[in-house]
Amino acid sequence: MSDWVDARVHEIKNWTDVLFSLRIKAPIDSFIAGQFTKIALDLNSKRIQRAYSYVNAPNDEILEFYLTMVPGGKLTPNLHRLKPGEKLMITKKASGSFVLDSIPKCKTLWMLSTGTAIGPYLSILQHGKDLDRFDKIILVHAVRYSTDLSFSNLINKLKDKYVKKLHFQTIVSREKNYYSLYGHIPDLISNGELENAIKLTIDSDSSHVMLCGNPGMVNDTKKLLTNTRGMSINLKASPGHITSENYW
Template sequence: MANWEKGKVVDVVWWTDKLFSIKVDAKIQPFTAGQFTKLALEVDGKRIARAYSFVNPPHAAYHEFYLIEVEDGELTPPLATLKVGDDIWVDSQPSGYFTLDEVPKSEQLWMLSTGTAIGPFLSILADERVWDKFNYVVLVHGVRHNIDLTYQSLIADIKAVQTGFQYVPVVSRENSTIGLSGRITKLLDEGELESFTGLALNPSISQVMICGNPQMVKDTTALLNSRGLQRNRRASPGHITVEQYW
């Protein structure tokens, strides 16, 4: 049951004609980087709500969400019309287990994401705890087109201060201008992700967080399973932590 609080839109950034971010001022309970909450609007007399992960770290003065406008969606088209000063409903109780609390300490952390699922990873990367738990952190972001590689300024800021951080942009429908071309699963299977980073991904030194559409999560998990990496469970720690993200 959602606990709705009325928030105010304080900024809207359009990255492409479909991808956009909104920043919201709202009073909500403290959250952990990687968690999500629900946003809602009144549409034709009915409150429509969907879950979205925080892009901002827990200590930020605002709450940021990264979205893609879906033409036939119930909520993203009206969300795409929001302007600074508009009202928006926010669930005051964040939730979710896609956090560092669920990931054992290790030498490497691989963050594999597609599309807007990069959002929770940006929140985690802004949390100092990640740099206490891992010596090397690799953020892999798979998109269709080069223009979809958003948040470049924020990523550059992280690279400037964290020597153990690497960013791997992956573009599937055209030649990548700054990274790799293809799909994350294929590049992982053929060893190109490791070649690009100079790091070896294996159970003794690696943790992997996967966030993306269900098929990507399933296929990537299967590939990692074939290499000896298993799902993390509280009763049985492993190497893989996942979140399905539409």
């Protein structure tokens, strides 16, 4: 059973009509960057709980989660309505193994995300621990529209902090613009456009690929990399090249 503690809303930061950061304070146990926790509200005498990845670094006082309000969703519209000072619940302990500890040393670490699943990478990069094991880190954020690319200020600061190591590539799928690739992650790997843009290859000698977010993206990319690039799934018992987390 989950060990719940009370949390208080510090701020709801709206990035767009549906994308928001839930910033809270709560007496949680320390977590590892990349992990998720559970957040809940008691609605009509029933506890509604869902998993959310930490965006902040471990030990930050304000805990941050990056959410999309899912139309008709049971929890997210209610979280979006919260006001500063209002109460919610969070599990004391975090979960998950989408963390750097489980990733073997390699030249290039690819951090691929759709939508709100950029969150765990921002936690890892803000924490900054154990990044020496990688020569290059390629953060990829795939969204529908460029207005869904939240966190550009934070990412620019991270690029300044990790000069020559951190590269950021945006992808949009429902409009074309000069700065972003156009389409879906698996297609842009398959047709070589992602690697051309970064000028590095995704291969089993040099790379580890982290995948987070939309299950369609995660599953199609895994299939593509295992079938065409000789890469294998990273397991505790047998280290490989692909580590993933599905958001639903």
